[in-house]
Structure formats: C-alpha cells, structure tokens
Amino acid sequence: MEKKDIKEILNKVNAGTATSEEEHAAKYWLHYFSKDDIPALSEDELNQETEIIYNSLMEGRTPAKVKRLWYPAVAAACLLMILGVGLFYYNQQNTEILKNDVVVNKIQDATPAQNTATLTLANGKRISLADAPTGLIAEQANVSIFKTADGKLVYKAKSSTASTSESASENLGLNTITTARGQQYQVELSDGSKIWLNAASSFTFSATFASLKQRKVELNGEAYFEVAKDKAHPFIVKTDKQEVEVLGTHFNVNSYSDENTTTTTLLEGSVKVSDKKEQKILHPGQESVVTNNTLSIRNVNTQEAVAWKNGDFIFDNEDFGSILRQVARWYNVEIIDNGNHEDLRLSGTVSRSKNISAVLKALEVTGKIKFKVEGNRVIVTK
Template sequence: MEEVLMMLKNGTYQSELAAAISQVAAEDLNSNTTGDLTSLEIENIYAGIQQKLHHTDAEPDEFQTRRKIIPLWSKISTAAAIALIAAGVLFYNQRKMPAVPGTATVKINIVPGANRAFLTLSGGKRISLSDAADGKIAQEEGVSITKTAGGQLVYSDAGSGPEKNAKQNRVSTPKGGKWRINLPDGTAVWLNAASSIAYPASFKGSKVRGVELNGEAYFEVAKDKAHPFIVKTDNQEVEVLGTHFSVNSYADETSVKTTLLEGRIRITGAGQQKILKPGEQSILNGKVLKIGTADLETAVAWKNDEFVFRGESIKEIMRVLVRWYNIDVEYRGAVTTEGFQGKIGMQKDITEVLQLLELTEAVHFKIEGRKIIVTK
C-alpha cells in the first residue's frame, strides 16, 4: 500500500488509474453510467483514493519475528493494484470487484467447514449433533441434554437433588466442524475444528469444575468462586473462577497457547505457575512457559469465522486450512520461510484463500482431489 501510495502521489500511473476506473464502471452491471466516466468524475474518485490512502495505517505486529513478513497484498503488480484500488473505491456502491486469477486448479469442490460434531455419552452411545433433530436428545444423571435450533448443545441441571456421580460426556468435532456447548454450570464453550472436550454431565458434588481439552476452544466461564473451573490439556492446566479465554493445544502445533480476554487465570505447566492478565498470552513450548502481549483478534479469529494471519509461515497456515477444509497437503521442493499477514472469511471457498496467498508470488498451489500441492 505504501508503494501504491507513492505512485499515486507522484502521478506516475494516473492514466492507468483513470483507465481502470472507467473499465470497472463500464463492467459494473449496477452502474447508472451509460459510457465512460467524465474527467471530473475520474478526478473526484482519484482524489478520494488519495485521501483514503493517506489515512490508512498499517496494523501493528503484536509479536515480532525475525523472518520477513509479507502483507498478502504487497506483491500485486502495479497495474493489478491500481485496478483493485479503483474497484475498492467503487465497492461502497455495492459494485463487484473482478475475480483475481490464480494458478490454483480445482478438480473437486472443497467446501469450508460448518457446524459438525459428535456427542459421546458415558455409556458409549455416539450421537451426530449435526444430524440430530432439535430438542431433547439425551439425559444423563437427571440432566437434560438439548440441541437448540441455533445449533448449540445445552445441558440443563435443575440444581436440586442428591449429589451425582461424575459420568463423563465428550463432544468432538471432525476436520471441517465447529460446535458450541453450554455446560451444566452455564459455562459456554466454542469448540474449533478437529478438537474434543470431555466433562461430567453434572458438576454437582465436585469441588472443582474440571474439563479436558484436545485441540482448540474458547471459554466464557460462569462465575462460581467456590468451585474453580479447570481446563486440562496434555501438558498444561488452566484454573479460573470466571473469565473469557481461549486455549490452543493441537497436537501438531509446537506450543500450547492460552489467551486471556477478561478476568484472571492461573497457568500451570513445565513445572511453573503463571498468572495471566487480560490481553496477555502464555506460550508453553516444551519445558518453557512464557507470558507476552496477546494479539486478541488472531487468538479468537476462528470463533468469529475469520482466518487472521500475522506473520505465520506457510506451513503454519496450511495446518489451519487442513483442519477447516479437511484436506491433505504435500510440499514439493523448497518452501518459503517468509511470514504472511492478512485476513479472509472462513466461509470462503478454499480457492479464494489460496489465490490470496498466491498474490504474494512467494507460494503457489495446485489442487489434486482433496490434496493441496504447495510449491515456491
């Protein structure tokens, strides 16, 4: 964007910009124009572009990295960049931007993920939540388990009666699936793709509210000072009283990341204990537990149906795409170690995501069935 701004300032490509603006307007089916824009209209749009770019600041990187970071739009060719800016200026009038060509080829339709999950009851019965009808689907220890019309799993404990045995339930999501669970204590859990959470059907009679997590989840914990809420992963334990936080503990990631949005939590891992404050993130890497400033948008992007990349390598990005699109990945030849920065909606077709990455010219893709081949 800085390079494009400089070109616009010195007027080097003003004629190309004017031609791009006219072309976009001419191709716009919703346009009220009957021909080329007038020179005055072009000048006004050109001035508007400069004004907007003068007030566009790059988003800061919360975590610094030694490798080069590529904004996903920074290596577009000059002509393409100007055309895209022209299209973007007109987009507020609900006009469509031309599709960006990419080298990714499609042989089958790879669709994005959706609400998919399975509930396993204490007796071993497995229920497909995406296929189950809305309403009551099971009952455990007097607790009613209901699937709502909005695609949530809700546990309703009357809160009275004798203490109950801790019968374990488990909700698991496949690759390409997410689900939300409301636990018996009122805690809300958003479960990301290829993840699972185990918990008792009732917390009654327990001194703590303990759950076990594999993968990634976002928690909004119901307040109960007398009964701390504990999330256990393979190498870490998170203790809270009532707060909002996320945990990323995928087995194929090199570290466990815990991000705090609200409240306070205690992290236990690698023989250490750390207290997190809002806006902080802990990173457990082997026997090292570190605390730093969190990028909150990135940490919970998946919950908000977005991919947000802030300096991740192509291999880190592809691990995310594997879980959401249920694909296989093959790397051929040397692969770039540069980092990528940008965002795109998770409901986009995978080709749109790959094309956005390809615009950097640092990586290319080929699709064969459900396999993505990555080359430099």
C-alpha cells in the same frame, strides 16, 4: 479413421500422453468428417464450427455438414482442441478451471467447516449431532441434553426434586464432544459456561458439576471459553502440556498435538497457567506459550487468537507451516508442501466462510507461493 479412434486420441491428449502426430491427426479428421470445401475461417467461425462438430460426435451421431472449413486452419485450432475439446469431453462432470493461477476443481472446491460434531455419553453411546433432532436428545443423572434450533448443545440441570435413583458414577460420568477435520461446534455446560470448539478437537467434561469441588475439563485441539463465574468452584482446563485455572473469564486455548506450542490467550479476567515446572498469572491482552517444556508470557493482539471463533483467518507474520495446518483442519483436505518454506512467514486476513479457493488465492497474493488442487489434495507448487 473412425470416431472412436479420435476419442481415444483425445483421451491421450487430455492425459498428456498423445504424440504430436496423434494430436495433428485427431484434429484433422475431426474436421474432415464435415468437410465440403476449404474456404478461410475467422477465429470465431473456427470456434463455432469446432463446437458444432464436437457436440455431434459426443451425441453419437454423424456431424452436421459445415460448408466453411479450411484444412490449414487446423493448426490454429491446436490450443482450442487441447483445452476446449479434450478437457470438455473427458471432464464434463469435473471441469477444471484456471482462475487467477489457482487450479480448482469446481465440484471438489472444499467448503468451510460444518457445524456438527459427535457426542459420546458417559455410558458410551455416540450421537451424531448432525443427525440429532432439535430438542431433547439425551438425559443423564440430574441433567437433560438439548440440541437447539441453531445447532448448539445445551446441558440443563434438573430441579433438585428430580429423581436421584441413578448411580453416583453415572452422575459424575464424563461426556466428550469431538469435532473431526472440517467440523466445529458450540456447547453450553450445566453451569452456564459456553465453549466454542474448533475443527479436529475433542472436549471432555462432567455432565454436571453439582457435587464437584472443581469444574475440571480436558481439551485436545482448540476451544474458546466463556466461563460462568463461580468462586467456590474453580474452572480448570487440562491439556497434555498444561492446566489453566479460572474463576470466570474469557480465554482461548490452542493445544493441537501436531503443533509445537500450546497457547492460552486471555481476553477478560485473569487465569493461572501451570505446566510441569511452574505457573504464571495472565492478564487481559496476554498469552502464555508452552514450548519445549518452557512456559513464557507475551503481549498479543487477542483478535488474532480468536479470529477462528469470529469466522476469520487472521495471519500476522504467521509461520507458513502453521497456516497450512489450520487450512487443512478447517477444510478437511491434505496439504502437501515441497519443504522449501521453513522460514516463510505470511500476513493477511480472509473469511473462513469462503471455499478453499478464496483462501488459497489470498495466500498467493503474497507472490511467494502457488497452489494446485487435485481432488482433496492441495499441493504447494512454488
């Protein structure tokens, strides 16, 4: 048997398609290339010599002669050959590791969301905020748009003496900030309001509110708001299922299209939430829930609702499907569940700054699920 034949069989071993006879033959001939005599080997000696022989083959040269090798020891090397030799050669660049029952590809262990987004101006121009330089990146009527050194977007109103030659339609033109899966961003509007945008979300707003009676914005996804107080100009957040009206307050809105509910959680001040049929006033520590065209109010732990903005996942008896969707958005991965977890709810806390392997392990600690990672796909295996 030639070395190329051994490599072909090792490829089969790695793919799980080799027969037991092929595995046995490959292991025997791999050692036979350097056999002088057949004394017994300790396990450490067997491991050492296997590595020497294997490295020689991979470098395309004749293996160094090894004096201590014993054919019956080949059987003891079975696990070593399959996991050590086969996987080492054919996955040198994408080595898979088995750690705490989570299989994770070291190169493709998904990283947390990046601080970037895409800005679409009123004239349709699109700006990648990851590529935009620090400083002034655009100007619109009565507004200058800056990217700060720490990666935020800031709209600053020009002085009242600034040129007003731009058309009124441009002055009132809408801007949109869009985050893809695996992205997040923060913007400060021209009125001083601050918005944190979660992954897979879009936020549409007027570049300036100077000539408007209302500060009306639109949200698809999730965002946390710290609204600047202005009693004369109510701030209104519109989603596909509701409107939230405030004068100045801190609150979170979750309105993803793939979720069954839209929630608004109030941390400070008061807000009025309206759906198609009714409206309700929220007080701090309360959350409105719109589901199946019904608006209801409940008391909640507000820290759980804004955990994403503070850098954490906090799950308190959370629906497993919702957890998977949150993880998928944040790490930009595809998660495949076998559908047997409809009634599963989990609790726990883990930092969103860690790679996905840490989050999956934290979920596995419950003992109710297991995960397997294949490239950009996460498969629920239990």
